[in-house]
Amino acid sequence: MNSESLESIIQLRVRFHECDPLQIVWHGNYLKYFEEGREHFGREHGISYLDAKKHGFATPVVKSACEHKLPLKYGDEFEVHTIFKNTEAAKIIFKYEILSSGKLICTGETVQVFTDKNQELILTNPPFFLDWKTKMGLVS
Amino acid sequence: MNSESLESIIQLRVRFHECDPLQIVWHGNYLKYFEEGREHFGREHGISYLDAKKHGFATPVVKSACEHKLPLKYGDEFEVHTIFKNTEAAKIIFKYEILSSGKLICTGETVQVFTDKNQELILTNPPFFLDWKTKMGLVS
Amino acid sequence: MNSESLESIIQLRVRFHECDPLQIVWHGNYLKYFEEGREHFGREHGISYLDAKKHGFATPVVKSACEHKLPLKYGDEFEVHTIFKNTEAAKIIFKYEILSSGKLICTGETVQVFTDKNQELILTNPPFFLDWKTKMGLVS
Protein backbone atom coordinates (compact mmCIF):
# COMPACT_ATOMS: atom_id res chain seq x y z
CA MET A 1 0.00 0.00 0.00
CA ASN A 2 1.24 3.51 -0.69
CA SER A 3 0.06 6.95 0.24
CA GLU A 4 -1.79 7.31 -3.08
CA SER A 5 -4.25 4.64 -2.03
CA LEU A 6 -5.12 6.28 1.27
CA GLU A 7 -8.39 7.73 0.22
CA SER A 8 -11.93 7.51 1.49
CA ILE A 9 -15.22 8.28 -0.25
CA ILE A 10 -18.52 9.18 1.40
CA GLN A 11 -21.86 9.82 -0.32
CA LEU A 12 -23.88 12.77 0.94
CA ARG A 13 -26.93 14.81 -0.08
CA VAL A 14 -27.39 18.57 0.26
CA ARG A 15 -29.71 19.47 3.12
CA PHE A 16 -32.11 22.41 2.96
CA HIS A 17 -30.54 24.38 5.80
CA GLU A 18 -27.15 24.23 4.07
CA CYS A 19 -28.39 26.37 1.17
CA ASP A 20 -28.39 30.14 1.04
CA PRO A 21 -30.56 32.79 -0.66
CA LEU A 22 -28.67 32.17 -3.94
CA GLN A 23 -30.26 28.67 -3.86
CA ILE A 24 -26.85 27.05 -3.56
CA VAL A 25 -24.85 25.55 -0.72
CA TRP A 26 -23.37 28.38 1.35
CA HIS A 27 -19.63 28.30 0.75
CA GLY A 28 -18.71 27.87 4.41
CA ASN A 29 -20.68 24.63 4.62
CA TYR A 30 -18.12 22.86 2.46
CA LEU A 31 -15.86 22.80 5.51
CA LYS A 32 -18.58 20.69 7.15
CA TYR A 33 -18.53 18.32 4.18
CA PHE A 34 -14.73 18.12 4.43
CA GLU A 35 -15.06 17.29 8.11
CA GLU A 36 -17.60 14.61 7.33
CA GLY A 37 -15.19 13.19 4.75
CA ARG A 38 -12.33 13.32 7.26
CA GLU A 39 -14.38 11.57 9.93
CA HIS A 40 -15.34 8.89 7.43
CA PHE A 41 -11.68 8.47 6.50
CA GLY A 42 -10.92 8.04 10.20
CA ARG A 43 -13.51 5.30 10.63
CA GLU A 44 -12.32 3.47 7.51
CA HIS A 45 -8.62 3.71 8.24
CA GLY A 46 -8.59 3.59 12.03
CA ILE A 47 -7.43 7.10 12.86
CA SER A 48 -9.82 9.58 14.35
CA TYR A 49 -10.44 12.44 16.71
CA LEU A 50 -11.42 9.94 19.41
CA ASP A 51 -8.23 7.92 18.85
CA ALA A 52 -6.17 11.05 19.28
CA LYS A 53 -8.18 12.03 22.34
CA LYS A 54 -7.68 8.61 23.93
CA HIS A 55 -3.93 9.20 23.71
CA GLY A 56 -4.20 12.67 25.20
CA PHE A 57 -3.95 14.69 22.01
CA ALA A 58 -6.21 17.01 20.10
CA THR A 59 -5.80 17.72 16.39
CA PRO A 60 -7.10 21.24 15.73
CA VAL A 61 -7.35 22.48 12.15
CA VAL A 62 -4.84 25.32 11.63
CA LYS A 63 -5.31 25.86 7.92
CA SER A 64 -8.16 25.31 5.51
CA ALA A 65 -8.83 26.24 1.94
CA CYS A 66 -11.60 25.62 -0.56
CA GLU A 67 -11.86 26.38 -4.26
CA HIS A 68 -15.27 26.20 -5.89
CA LYS A 69 -15.78 25.13 -9.50
CA LEU A 70 -19.53 24.54 -9.62
CA PRO A 71 -22.34 25.09 -7.13
CA LEU A 72 -24.36 22.39 -5.38
CA LYS A 73 -28.11 22.87 -5.06
CA TYR A 74 -30.68 21.58 -2.59
CA GLY A 75 -31.18 17.84 -2.92
CA ASP A 76 -28.03 17.26 -4.99
CA GLU A 77 -26.19 14.05 -4.24
CA PHE A 78 -22.42 14.23 -4.13
CA GLU A 79 -19.37 12.39 -2.95
CA VAL A 80 -16.52 13.66 -0.83
CA HIS A 81 -13.12 12.18 -1.64
CA THR A 82 -10.76 12.58 1.30
CA ILE A 83 -7.12 11.94 0.46
CA PHE A 84 -4.36 11.60 3.08
CA LYS A 85 -1.27 13.55 2.06
CA ASN A 86 1.79 12.07 3.68
CA THR A 87 4.31 14.44 5.30
CA GLU A 88 7.19 14.01 7.72
CA ALA A 89 6.15 17.08 9.68
CA ALA A 90 4.02 16.68 12.82
CA LYS A 91 0.91 17.51 10.83
CA ILE A 92 -2.12 15.80 9.35
CA ILE A 93 -2.83 17.02 5.85
CA PHE A 94 -5.92 16.07 3.89
CA LYS A 95 -6.89 16.98 0.35
CA TYR A 96 -10.55 16.93 -0.66
CA GLU A 97 -12.46 16.65 -3.89
CA ILE A 98 -16.21 16.92 -4.07
CA LEU A 99 -17.91 15.48 -7.14
CA SER A 100 -21.52 15.34 -8.24
CA SER A 101 -22.81 13.55 -11.35
CA GLY A 102 -19.21 13.06 -12.42
CA LYS A 103 -18.42 16.78 -12.29
CA LEU A 104 -15.87 18.42 -10.03
CA ILE A 105 -17.66 20.72 -7.58
CA CYS A 106 -14.75 21.87 -5.46
CA THR A 107 -11.33 21.02 -4.11
CA GLY A 108 -9.91 21.77 -0.71
CA GLU A 109 -7.29 21.14 1.89
CA THR A 110 -7.00 21.13 5.66
CA VAL A 111 -3.92 21.02 7.87
CA GLN A 112 -4.13 19.80 11.45
CA VAL A 113 -1.50 19.89 14.17
CA PHE A 114 -1.18 17.99 17.44
CA THR A 115 -1.72 19.67 20.79
CA ASP A 116 -1.41 18.11 24.24
CA LYS A 117 -3.80 18.31 27.19
CA ASN A 118 -2.67 21.89 27.91
CA GLN A 119 -3.39 22.90 24.32
CA GLU A 120 0.35 23.24 23.71
CA LEU A 121 1.61 22.52 20.21
CA ILE A 122 3.51 19.22 19.81
CA LEU A 123 6.41 19.52 17.38
CA THR A 124 7.09 15.83 16.79
CA ASN A 125 4.67 13.14 15.68
CA PRO A 126 3.03 11.47 18.70
CA PRO A 127 3.78 7.70 19.04
CA PHE A 128 0.15 6.66 18.35
CA PHE A 129 0.28 8.53 15.04
CA LEU A 130 3.67 7.08 14.04
CA ASP A 131 2.33 3.61 14.87
CA TRP A 132 -0.64 4.23 12.61
CA LYS A 133 1.57 5.51 9.78
CA THR A 134 3.83 2.47 10.13
CA LYS A 135 0.84 0.15 10.04
CA MET A 136 -0.42 1.90 6.91
CA GLY A 137 2.99 1.62 5.19
CA LEU A 138 3.54 5.38 5.20
CA VAL A 139 6.89 5.37 6.96
CA SER A 140 9.89 4.49 4.84
CA MET B 1 -37.14 45.17 41.52
CA ASN B 2 -39.43 42.34 40.55
CA SER B 3 -39.28 39.50 38.07
CA GLU B 4 -41.20 41.52 35.46
CA SER B 5 -38.27 43.89 35.11
CA LEU B 6 -35.71 41.13 34.53
CA GLU B 7 -35.44 41.59 30.83
CA SER B 8 -32.62 42.27 28.46
CA ILE B 9 -32.67 43.61 24.91
CA ILE B 10 -30.01 43.11 22.25
CA GLN B 11 -29.96 44.58 18.73
CA LEU B 12 -28.93 42.24 15.92
CA ARG B 13 -28.91 42.14 12.14
CA VAL B 14 -29.64 39.12 9.91
CA ARG B 15 -26.47 37.68 8.38
CA PHE B 16 -26.40 36.21 4.90
CA HIS B 17 -25.50 32.68 5.96
CA GLU B 18 -28.51 32.57 8.28
CA CYS B 19 -30.95 32.79 5.36
CA ASP B 20 -32.29 29.86 3.38
CA PRO B 21 -33.46 29.35 -0.21
CA LEU B 22 -36.83 30.92 0.72
CA GLN B 23 -34.83 34.16 1.24
CA ILE B 24 -35.75 34.18 4.92
CA VAL B 25 -33.95 33.26 8.12
CA TRP B 26 -33.90 29.47 8.44
CA HIS B 27 -36.23 28.61 11.33
CA GLY B 28 -33.55 26.79 13.33
CA ASN B 29 -31.37 29.88 13.47
CA TYR B 30 -33.80 31.57 15.83
CA LEU B 31 -32.41 29.32 18.57
CA LYS B 32 -29.07 31.02 17.91
CA TYR B 33 -30.72 34.41 18.33
CA PHE B 34 -32.33 33.22 21.57
CA GLU B 35 -28.92 32.08 22.78
CA GLU B 36 -27.42 35.43 21.88
CA GLY B 37 -30.24 37.11 23.83
CA ARG B 38 -29.65 34.80 26.79
CA GLU B 39 -25.91 35.47 26.79
CA HIS B 40 -26.58 39.19 26.68
CA PHE B 41 -28.98 38.83 29.60
CA GLY B 42 -26.24 37.01 31.49
CA ARG B 43 -23.74 39.78 30.91
CA GLU B 44 -26.24 42.46 31.94
CA HIS B 45 -27.53 40.70 35.02
CA GLY B 46 -24.45 38.85 36.17
CA ILE B 47 -25.50 35.26 35.56
CA SER B 48 -23.95 33.29 32.76
CA TYR B 49 -22.64 30.00 31.46
CA LEU B 50 -19.17 30.93 32.71
CA ASP B 51 -20.52 31.80 36.18
CA ALA B 52 -22.21 28.42 36.37
CA LYS B 53 -19.07 26.71 35.10
CA LYS B 54 -16.91 28.45 37.71
CA HIS B 55 -19.12 26.87 40.39
CA GLY B 56 -18.91 23.43 38.81
CA PHE B 57 -22.26 23.40 37.06
CA ALA B 58 -23.46 23.26 33.49
CA THR B 59 -26.89 24.48 32.40
CA PRO B 60 -27.94 22.45 29.34
CA VAL B 61 -31.12 23.39 27.49
CA VAL B 62 -33.69 20.60 27.93
CA LYS B 63 -36.63 22.24 26.20
CA SER B 64 -37.00 24.83 23.50
CA ALA B 65 -39.87 26.16 21.47
CA CYS B 66 -40.34 28.82 18.85
CA GLU B 67 -43.45 30.22 17.21
CA HIS B 68 -43.03 32.32 14.07
CA LYS B 69 -45.37 35.19 13.19
CA LEU B 70 -43.41 36.94 10.41
CA PRO B 71 -40.20 36.12 8.57
CA LEU B 72 -36.93 38.02 8.81
CA LYS B 73 -34.98 38.68 5.61
CA TYR B 74 -31.32 39.27 4.89
CA GLY B 75 -30.13 42.56 6.33
CA ASP B 76 -33.15 43.08 8.60
CA GLU B 77 -32.39 44.63 11.94
CA PHE B 78 -34.22 43.23 14.93
CA GLU B 79 -34.16 43.09 18.68
CA VAL B 80 -34.25 40.06 20.93
CA HIS B 81 -36.07 40.56 24.22
CA THR B 82 -34.99 37.95 26.77
CA ILE B 83 -37.25 37.71 29.80
CA PHE B 84 -36.37 35.74 32.93
CA LYS B 85 -39.33 33.71 34.14
CA ASN B 86 -39.06 33.05 37.85
CA THR B 87 -39.76 29.53 39.13
CA GLU B 88 -39.07 27.70 42.39
CA ALA B 89 -37.96 24.59 40.51
CA ALA B 90 -34.25 23.98 39.88
CA LYS B 91 -34.61 25.35 36.37
CA ILE B 92 -33.76 28.45 34.38
CA ILE B 93 -36.65 29.52 32.18
CA PHE B 94 -36.41 32.27 29.61
CA LYS B 95 -39.09 33.71 27.35
CA TYR B 96 -38.10 35.45 24.13
CA GLU B 97 -39.70 37.96 21.82
CA ILE B 98 -38.09 39.03 18.60
CA LEU B 99 -39.26 42.32 17.10
CA SER B 100 -38.34 44.16 13.93
CA SER B 101 -39.64 47.60 12.93
CA GLY B 102 -42.12 47.38 15.79
CA LYS B 103 -43.60 44.11 14.55
CA LEU B 104 -43.55 40.81 16.42
CA ILE B 105 -41.45 38.32 14.48
CA CYS B 106 -41.54 35.35 16.84
CA THR B 107 -41.84 34.23 20.42
CA GLY B 108 -40.02 31.42 22.14
CA GLU B 109 -39.01 29.72 25.34
CA THR B 110 -36.09 27.69 26.65
CA VAL B 111 -35.78 25.64 29.81
CA GLN B 112 -32.38 24.83 31.28
CA VAL B 113 -31.50 22.51 34.15
CA PHE B 114 -28.40 22.23 36.31
CA THR B 115 -25.97 19.35 35.97
CA ASP B 116 -22.83 18.72 38.00
CA LYS B 117 -19.35 17.80 36.82
CA ASN B 118 -20.46 14.22 36.11
CA GLN B 119 -23.33 15.53 33.95
CA GLU B 120 -25.78 14.36 36.64
CA LEU B 121 -29.01 16.32 37.03
CA ILE B 122 -29.19 18.53 40.15
CA LEU B 123 -32.67 18.60 41.65
CA THR B 124 -32.29 21.63 43.93
CA ASN B 125 -31.11 25.12 43.05
CA PRO B 126 -27.32 25.40 43.45
CA PRO B 127 -26.19 27.99 46.08
CA PHE B 128 -24.63 30.31 43.47
CA PHE B 129 -27.98 30.50 41.68
CA LEU B 130 -29.97 31.07 44.88
CA ASP B 131 -27.53 33.85 45.80
CA TRP B 132 -28.09 35.47 42.45
CA LYS B 133 -31.87 35.20 42.78
CA THR B 134 -31.73 36.71 46.28
CA LYS B 135 -29.58 39.57 45.03
CA MET B 136 -32.06 40.19 42.22
CA GLY B 137 -35.02 40.19 44.62
CA LEU B 138 -36.51 37.04 43.13
CA VAL B 139 -36.73 35.03 46.37
CA SER B 140 -39.61 35.91 48.65
CA MET C 1 -52.93 2.28 5.37
CA ASN C 2 -53.68 4.70 8.16
CA SER C 3 -51.95 7.77 9.47
CA GLU C 4 -50.22 5.76 12.22
CA SER C 5 -48.14 3.97 9.61
CA LEU C 6 -46.89 7.17 7.99
CA GLU C 7 -43.49 7.17 9.54
CA SER C 8 -39.97 7.31 8.24
CA ILE C 9 -36.69 6.37 9.92
CA ILE C 10 -33.24 7.63 9.03
CA GLN C 11 -29.92 6.58 10.59
CA LEU C 12 -27.45 9.36 11.37
CA ARG C 13 -24.21 9.88 13.27
CA VAL C 14 -23.21 12.92 15.33
CA ARG C 15 -20.64 15.08 13.55
CA PHE C 16 -17.88 16.92 15.39
CA HIS C 17 -19.02 20.41 14.46
CA GLU C 18 -22.48 19.70 15.90
CA CYS C 19 -21.10 19.36 19.43
CA ASP C 20 -20.58 22.18 21.89
CA PRO C 21 -18.15 22.86 24.76
CA LEU C 22 -20.27 20.61 27.00
CA GLN C 23 -19.17 17.75 24.69
CA ILE C 24 -22.77 17.16 23.62
CA VAL C 25 -24.81 18.04 20.57
CA TRP C 26 -25.77 21.72 20.78
CA HIS C 27 -29.53 21.81 21.41
CA GLY C 28 -30.30 23.87 18.31
CA ASN C 29 -28.80 21.25 16.04
CA TYR C 30 -31.68 18.88 16.74
CA LEU C 31 -33.78 21.06 14.42
CA LYS C 32 -31.30 20.07 11.70
CA TYR C 33 -31.81 16.42 12.55
CA PHE C 34 -35.58 16.94 12.42
CA GLU C 35 -35.20 18.55 9.00
CA GLU C 36 -33.09 15.64 7.82
CA GLY C 37 -35.80 13.28 9.07
CA ARG C 38 -38.49 15.33 7.34
CA GLU C 39 -36.58 15.38 4.05
CA HIS C 40 -36.11 11.61 4.28
CA PHE C 41 -39.84 11.22 4.92
CA GLY C 42 -40.47 13.31 1.81
CA ARG C 43 -38.27 11.11 -0.35
CA GLU C 44 -39.86 7.92 0.99
CA HIS C 45 -43.45 9.07 0.74
CA GLY C 46 -43.31 11.35 -2.27
CA ILE C 47 -43.93 14.71 -0.67
CA SER C 48 -41.15 17.21 -0.40
CA TYR C 49 -40.03 20.82 -0.48
CA LEU C 50 -39.28 20.42 -4.20
CA ASP C 51 -42.74 18.96 -4.88
CA ALA C 52 -44.33 21.92 -3.15
CA LYS C 53 -42.04 24.32 -5.02
CA LYS C 54 -42.94 22.74 -8.37
CA HIS C 55 -46.57 23.57 -7.64
CA GLY C 56 -45.78 27.14 -6.66
CA PHE C 57 -45.88 26.74 -2.91
CA ALA C 58 -43.42 27.03 -0.09
CA THR C 59 -43.91 25.34 3.27
CA PRO C 60 -42.17 27.45 5.93
CA VAL C 61 -41.91 26.14 9.48
CA VAL C 62 -44.03 28.34 11.76
CA LYS C 63 -43.66 26.38 14.98
CA SER C 64 -41.04 24.06 16.37
CA ALA C 65 -40.43 22.45 19.72
CA CYS C 66 -37.90 20.04 21.13
CA GLU C 67 -37.72 18.27 24.49
CA HIS C 68 -34.44 16.65 25.46
CA LYS C 69 -34.27 13.50 27.61
CA LEU C 70 -30.65 12.45 27.13
CA PRO C 71 -27.67 14.05 25.39
CA LEU C 72 -25.95 12.76 22.26
CA LYS C 73 -22.15 12.83 22.12
CA TYR C 74 -19.67 13.02 19.28
CA GLY C 75 -19.71 9.88 17.20
CA ASP C 76 -23.02 8.55 18.58
CA GLU C 77 -25.24 6.81 16.08
CA PHE C 78 -28.93 7.53 16.31
CA GLU C 79 -32.17 7.27 14.38
CA VAL C 80 -34.69 9.97 13.65
CA HIS C 81 -38.31 8.78 13.52
CA THR C 82 -40.44 11.26 11.60
CA ILE C 83 -44.18 10.75 12.04
CA PHE C 84 -46.80 12.52 9.93
CA LYS C 85 -49.64 13.82 12.09
CA ASN C 86 -52.82 14.11 10.07
CA THR C 87 -54.89 17.28 10.40
CA GLU C 88 -57.69 18.87 8.37
CA ALA C 89 -56.13 22.30 8.70
CA ALA C 90 -53.93 23.65 5.89
CA LYS C 91 -50.83 22.62 7.81
CA ILE C 92 -48.16 19.96 7.75
CA ILE C 93 -47.45 18.62 11.22
CA PHE C 94 -44.61 16.25 12.00
CA LYS C 95 -43.69 14.60 15.28
CA TYR C 96 -40.13 13.43 15.85
CA GLU C 97 -38.46 10.92 18.11
CA ILE C 98 -34.70 10.50 18.22
CA LEU C 99 -33.38 7.24 19.63
CA SER C 100 -29.88 5.95 20.24
CA SER C 101 -28.99 2.45 21.48
CA GLY C 102 -32.68 1.91 22.20
CA LYS C 103 -32.93 4.96 24.44
CA LEU C 104 -35.13 8.00 23.83
CA ILE C 105 -32.91 11.04 23.25
CA CYS C 106 -35.54 13.64 22.47
CA THR C 107 -38.97 14.32 21.06
CA GLY C 108 -40.08 17.20 18.92
CA GLU C 109 -42.68 18.72 16.65
CA THR C 110 -42.78 21.09 13.71
CA VAL C 111 -45.73 22.82 12.08
CA GLN C 112 -45.51 24.08 8.51
CA VAL C 113 -47.95 26.21 6.55
CA PHE C 114 -48.40 26.83 2.85
CA THR C 115 -47.46 30.14 1.26
CA ASP C 116 -47.81 31.13 -2.38
CA LYS C 117 -45.28 32.79 -4.66
CA ASN C 118 -45.88 36.15 -2.97
CA GLN C 119 -45.19 34.58 0.42
CA GLU C 120 -48.86 34.98 1.28
CA LEU C 121 -50.39 32.43 3.65
CA ILE C 122 -52.74 29.90 2.02
CA LEU C 123 -55.71 29.01 4.22
CA THR C 124 -56.90 25.87 2.43
CA ASN C 125 -54.95 22.79 1.49
CA PRO C 126 -53.42 23.16 -2.01
CA PRO C 127 -54.63 20.56 -4.56
CA PHE C 128 -51.23 18.86 -4.85
CA PHE C 129 -51.25 18.24 -1.10
CA LEU C 130 -54.85 16.98 -1.04
CA ASP C 131 -53.97 14.63 -3.91
CA TRP C 132 -51.05 13.29 -1.91
CA LYS C 133 -53.19 12.82 1.20
CA THR C 134 -55.84 11.01 -0.84
CA LYS C 135 -53.21 8.73 -2.36
CA MET C 136 -51.89 7.96 1.10
CA GLY C 137 -55.37 7.16 2.44
CA LEU C 138 -55.39 10.13 4.79
CA VAL C 139 -58.64 11.70 3.58
CA SER C 140 -61.82 10.07 4.85
Added chain:
Amino acid sequence: MNSESLESIIQLRVRFHECDPLQIVWHGNYLKYFEEGREHFGREHGISYLDAKKHGFATPVVKSACEHKLPLKYGDEFEVHTIFKNTEAAKIIFKYEILSSGKLICTGETVQVFTDKNQELILTNPPFFLDWKTKMGLVS
Protein backbone atom coordinates in the same frame (compact mmCIF):
# COMPACT_ATOMS: atom_id res chain seq x y z
CA MET D 1 -7.82 57.76 -0.89
CA ASN D 2 -5.98 54.64 -1.93
CA SER D 3 -6.68 50.96 -1.73
CA GLU D 4 -4.65 50.62 1.48
CA SER D 5 -7.21 52.63 3.35
CA LEU D 6 -10.16 50.52 2.22
CA GLU D 7 -10.56 48.61 5.40
CA SER D 8 -13.39 48.03 7.81
CA ILE D 9 -13.32 46.84 11.44
CA ILE D 10 -16.14 45.17 13.33
CA GLN D 11 -16.15 44.11 16.99
CA LEU D 12 -17.64 40.71 17.77
CA ARG D 13 -17.86 38.27 20.67
CA VAL D 14 -17.66 34.47 20.47
CA ARG D 15 -21.05 32.83 20.94
CA PHE D 16 -21.52 29.54 22.76
CA HIS D 17 -22.85 27.61 19.77
CA GLU D 18 -19.77 28.57 17.74
CA CYS D 19 -17.47 26.56 20.03
CA ASP D 20 -16.66 22.90 19.69
CA PRO D 21 -15.74 20.09 22.10
CA LEU D 22 -12.15 21.41 22.20
CA GLN D 23 -13.64 24.50 23.92
CA ILE D 24 -12.54 26.70 21.01
CA VAL D 25 -14.31 28.23 18.03
CA TRP D 26 -14.86 25.51 15.42
CA HIS D 27 -12.54 26.35 12.51
CA GLY D 28 -15.34 26.55 9.95
CA ASN D 29 -17.06 29.33 11.88
CA TYR D 30 -14.31 31.76 10.96
CA LEU D 31 -15.87 31.93 7.49
CA LYS D 32 -18.98 33.30 9.23
CA TYR D 33 -16.84 35.94 10.93
CA PHE D 34 -15.27 36.81 7.58
CA GLU D 35 -18.74 37.17 6.10
CA GLU D 36 -19.79 39.40 8.96
CA GLY D 37 -16.68 41.50 8.35
CA ARG D 38 -17.44 41.65 4.62
CA GLU D 39 -21.05 42.70 5.22
CA HIS D 40 -19.87 45.40 7.60
CA PHE D 41 -17.40 46.60 4.98
CA GLY D 42 -20.29 46.74 2.50
CA ARG D 43 -22.41 48.89 4.81
CA GLU D 44 -19.51 51.23 5.57
CA HIS D 45 -18.32 51.62 1.99
CA GLY D 46 -21.59 51.35 0.09
CA ILE D 47 -21.06 48.06 -1.71
CA SER D 48 -23.02 45.02 -0.67
CA TYR D 49 -24.81 41.84 -1.65
CA LEU D 50 -28.04 43.82 -1.89
CA ASP D 51 -26.42 46.46 -4.14
CA ALA D 52 -25.21 43.74 -6.46
CA LYS D 53 -28.62 42.08 -6.38
CA LYS D 54 -30.38 45.34 -7.23
CA HIS D 55 -28.29 45.50 -10.40
CA GLY D 56 -29.05 41.89 -11.30
CA PHE D 57 -25.82 40.30 -10.12
CA ALA D 58 -24.83 37.82 -7.49
CA THR D 59 -21.32 37.59 -6.05
CA PRO D 60 -20.71 33.97 -5.00
CA VAL D 61 -17.54 33.11 -3.11
CA VAL D 62 -15.35 30.87 -5.31
CA LYS D 63 -12.32 30.64 -3.09
CA SER D 64 -11.70 30.91 0.62
CA ALA D 65 -8.78 30.26 2.89
CA CYS D 66 -8.09 30.62 6.57
CA GLU D 67 -4.91 30.23 8.58
CA HIS D 68 -5.16 29.95 12.34
CA LYS D 69 -2.50 31.28 14.71
CA LEU D 70 -4.32 31.18 18.05
CA PRO D 71 -7.70 29.85 19.15
CA LEU D 72 -10.66 31.92 20.30
CA LYS D 73 -12.66 30.70 23.29
CA TYR D 74 -16.23 31.21 24.41
CA GLY D 75 -16.88 34.80 25.40
CA ASP D 76 -13.71 36.19 23.81
CA GLU D 77 -14.08 39.60 22.20
CA PHE D 78 -12.33 40.11 18.91
CA GLU D 79 -12.23 42.36 15.89
CA VAL D 80 -12.46 41.42 12.24
CA HIS D 81 -10.39 43.59 9.90
CA THR D 82 -11.72 43.33 6.36
CA ILE D 83 -9.38 44.71 3.71
CA PHE D 84 -10.37 45.27 0.09
CA LYS D 85 -7.66 44.05 -2.26
CA ASN D 86 -7.83 45.91 -5.55
CA THR D 87 -7.58 43.89 -8.77
CA GLU D 88 -8.34 44.59 -12.41
CA ALA D 89 -9.98 41.21 -12.85
CA ALA D 90 -13.75 40.84 -12.56
CA LYS D 91 -13.38 39.67 -8.98
CA ILE D 92 -13.88 40.93 -5.46
CA ILE D 93 -11.00 39.98 -3.21
CA PHE D 94 -10.97 40.53 0.53
CA LYS D 95 -8.23 39.84 3.04
CA TYR D 96 -9.13 39.31 6.70
CA GLU D 97 -7.31 39.59 9.97
CA ILE D 98 -8.91 38.63 13.25
CA LEU D 99 -7.36 40.07 16.40
CA SER D 100 -8.16 39.64 20.06
CA SER D 101 -6.45 41.50 22.93
CA GLY D 102 -3.90 42.75 20.42
CA LYS D 103 -2.93 39.25 19.29
CA LEU D 104 -3.35 37.88 15.78
CA ILE D 105 -5.89 35.04 15.85
CA CYS D 106 -6.10 34.22 12.16
CA THR D 107 -5.77 35.54 8.65
CA GLY D 108 -7.88 34.71 5.65
CA GLU D 109 -8.95 35.54 2.14
CA THR D 110 -12.05 35.20 -0.01
CA VAL D 111 -12.49 35.64 -3.74
CA GLN D 112 -15.90 36.41 -5.23
CA VAL D 113 -16.96 36.53 -8.85
CA PHE D 114 -19.95 38.09 -10.58
CA THR D 115 -22.78 35.99 -11.97
CA ASP D 116 -25.86 37.20 -13.79
CA LYS D 117 -29.49 36.24 -13.25
CA ASN D 118 -28.91 32.90 -15.00
CA GLN D 119 -26.00 32.16 -12.68
CA GLU D 120 -23.62 32.59 -15.60
CA LEU D 121 -20.15 33.90 -14.85
CA ILE D 122 -19.50 37.51 -15.91
CA LEU D 123 -15.98 38.05 -17.22
CA THR D 124 -15.83 41.83 -17.08
CA ASN D 125 -16.55 44.13 -14.16
CA PRO D 126 -20.25 45.14 -14.10
CA PRO D 127 -20.87 48.90 -14.46
CA PHE D 128 -22.23 49.31 -10.92
CA PHE D 129 -18.98 47.86 -9.57
CA LEU D 130 -16.75 50.02 -11.81
CA ASP D 131 -18.75 53.05 -10.68
CA TRP D 132 -18.14 52.15 -7.07
CA LYS D 133 -14.42 51.60 -7.68
CA THR D 134 -14.18 54.95 -9.46
CA LYS D 135 -15.97 56.68 -6.61
CA MET D 136 -13.56 55.07 -4.15
CA GLY D 137 -10.51 56.16 -6.18
CA LEU D 138 -9.55 52.59 -7.05
CA VAL D 139 -9.47 53.03 -10.82
CA SER D 140 -6.36 54.74 -12.20
